[in-house]
Amino acid sequence: xxxxxxxxxxxxxxxxxxxxxxxxxxxxxxxxxxxxxxxxxxxxxxxxxxxxxxxxxxxxxxxxxxxxxxxxxxxxxxxxxxxxxxxxxxxxxxxxxxxxxxxxxxxxxxxxxxxxxxxxxxxxxxxxxxx
Amino acid sequence: xxxxxxxxxxxxxxxxxxxxxxxxxxxxxxxxxxxxxxxxxxxxxxxxxxxxxxxxxxxxxxxxxxxxxxxxxxxxxxxxxxxxxxxxxxxxxxxxxxxxxxxxxxxxxxxxxxxxxxxxxxxxxxxxxxxxxxxxxxxxxxxxxxxxxxxxxxxxxxxxxxxxxxxxxxxxxxxxxxxxxxxxxxxxxxxxxxxxxxxxxxxxxxxxxxxxxxxxxxxxxxxxxxxxxxxxxxxxxxxxxxxxxxxxxxxxxxxxxxxxxxxxxxxxxxxxxxxxxxxxxxxxxxxxxxxxxxxxxxxxxxxxxxxxxxxxxxxxxxxxxxxxxxxxxxxxxxxxxxxxxxxxxxxxxxxxxxxxxxxxxxxxxxxxxxxxxxxxxxxxxxxxxxxxxxxxxx
Numbered sequence: 220x221x222x223x224x225x226x227x228x229x230x231x232x233x234x235x236x237x238x239x240x241x242x243x244x245x246x247x248x249x250x251x252x253x254x255x256x257x258x259x260x261x262x263x264x265x266x267x268x269x270x271x272x273x274x275x276x277x278x279x280x281x282x283x284x285x286x287x288x289x290x291x292x293x294x295x296x297x298x299x300x301x302x303x304x305x306x307x308x309x310x311x312x313x314x315x316x317x318x319x320x321x322x323x324x325x326x327x328x329x330x331x332x333x334x335x336x337x338x339x340x341x342x343x344x345x346x347x348x349x350x
Numbered sequence: 351x352x353x354x355x356x357x358x359x360x361x362x363x364x365x366x367x368x369x370x371x372x373x374x375x376x377x378x379x380x381x382x383x384x385x386x387x388x389x390x391x392x393x394x395x396x397x398x399x400x401x402x403x404x405x406x407x408x409x410x411x412x413x414x415x416x417x418x419x420x421x422x423x424x425x426x427x428x429x430x431x432x433x434x435x436x437x438x439x440x441x442x443x444x445x446x447x448x449x450x451x452x453x454x455x456x457x458x459x460x461x462x463x464x465x466x467x468x469x470x471x472x473x474x475x476x477x478x479x480x481x482x483x484x485x486x487x488x489x490x491x492x493x494x495x496x497x498x499x500x501x502x503x504x505x506x507x508x509x510x511x512x513x514x515x516x517x518x519x520x521x522x523x524x525x526x527x528x529x530x531x532x533x534x535x536x537x538x539x540x541x542x543x544x545x546x547x548x549x550x551x552x553x554x555x556x557x558x559x560x561x562x563x564x565x566x567x568x569x570x571x572x573x574x575x576x577x578x579x580x581x582x583x584x585x586x587x588x589x590x591x592x593x594x595x596x597x598x599x600x601x602x603x604x605x606x607x608x609x610x611x612x613x614x615x616x617x618x619x620x621x622x623x624x625x626x627x628x629x630x631x632x633x634x635x636x637x638x639x640x641x642x643x644x645x646x647x648x649x650x651x652x653x654x655x656x657x658x659x660x661x662x663x664x665x666x667x668x669x670x671x672x673x674x675x676x677x678x679x680x681x682x683x684x685x686x687x688x689x690x691x692x693x694x695x696x697x698x699x700x701x702x703x704x705x706x707x708x709x710x711x712x713x714x715x716x717x718x719x720x721x722x723x724x725x726x727x728x729x730x731x732x733x734x735x736x737x738x739x740x741x742x743x744x
Contacts, residue, residue: 229378253407284506285403292407313378314508318371318411325382 232322246282256298290315368419380520394514398507400700422517467669484513499599532564545734551582552716639667640718654739
């Protein structure tokens with residue numbers, strides 16, 4: 220089955236890969252290890268998962284604005300997600316996606332995306348290939 | 351979002367990499383907050399200066415921007431992690447100092463003024479009524495909005511820098527008059543000291559969390575009290591604007607302003623706030639100057655010491671502009687004779703305070719207490735200036 224969703228491009232771009240999806244917000248500062256690309260926030264539903272090379276879907280960012288710089292650092296080490304999909308993008312993620320050149324789309328119901336789905340991002344459009 | 355031809359050109363890369371990045375950031379923020387257009391700004395104030403908070407990733411970003419970027423409006427800088435002239439005397443480790451200087455050099459290349467203070471309005475960047483700004487230090491944002499009647503949202507470090515490079519910011523939030531009206535009325539007792547103002551701000555921020563308070567009953571408060579009140583509100587709550595009846599410019603121009611929600615604060619609750627937050631400690635450092643001290647605060651601390659020498663590490667944090675003013679008055683020498691150091695360019699919240707062998711402090715700032723406890727894990731005692739002077743001299 221293929222699902223097509225139309226969102227809003229925060230950082231224009233194209234990417235394709237496997238989804239890593241959560242209903243919980245993510246803090247990049249303190250919540251993601253910039254050395255490994257793994258989620259390290261205690262008790263987070265994705266704790267221990269690597270975001271590297273994934274299409275990362277989560278509702279919105281939280282925490283310190285230093286999180287924008289963590290996205291840049293991940294990108295420079297090849298550990299960044301291929302794209303970010305949000306329900307409501309906020310400034311930490313938006314700024315991070317722009318400075319790290321990571322395609323970013325919001326106004327997407329991230330509940331429609333399951334971990335392991337193949338997802339294509341093209342500008343403001345998301346194509347989900349259900350597993 | 352409507353963009354002018356000039357803005358389109360920046361976005362298209364005609365003005366280089368930094369201007370394009372800056373514009374991309376601003377357009378994204380404009381989208382998120384549904385701004386109709388950009389507004390030109392008079393000045394910017396950028397946080398994210400201490401290497402302790404920026405780390406290598408922040409430094410790299412600044413270096414990339416500074417290759418072809420230059421700010422278009424007067425831009426001042428928040429405190430960094432050390433006194434640029436006296437970092438050795440502060441005890442700052444050499445490798446930290448080296449990285450910190452690289453950060454400063456990147457900002458210098460961008461054309462940013464190295465004011466290194468959270469009180470730019472005491473150091474030559476004093477906005478006028480109605481000026482649009484992009485400031486990021488929370489205590490300076492709330493002072494500019496509330497006490498000066500200027501208009502700025504609470505920017506993050508990168509978005510304030512983007513606005514500085516582009517010379518504009520998306521028009522939304524506190525840039526619009528209709529979003530600046532009070533959401534809650536607060537009746538509070540007359541404030542006698544800076545300490546009480548700091549406590550009331552902290553208490554209200556904690557209770558309200560967000561919104562715009564209109565405060566009545568606190569009397570003819572001084573600029574230093576307003577500075578402390580705002581810093582408290584912005585530290586414990588996400589508050590960027592308050593009004594004081596008969597005092598702040600928007601409340602004076604619009605004496606009929608009111609809100610549906612009303613709360614009352616008793617004097618005992620303000621006292622209780624200090625008792626709640628304050629711990630019994632033997633402090634490694636006694637300090638005032640969060641936010642950076644004014645010349646009046648330097649004078650009151652000197653008066654409170656009343657000629658007694660301090661017997662433990664006692665620092666006053668101030669902007670270099672205020673320090674130079676104090677130097678001219680002979681006050682720096684007088685304080686040094688009593689053992690008090692006036693430290694510039696930094697503050698205990700952004701300096702690598704733990705590596706200076708400091709694990710407990712006494713101060714009069716609720717904002718400092720909040721951050722030092724929560725982010726730094728320090729033990730903090732809260733006392734008014736007179737109490738701090740007593741303890742320092744004992």
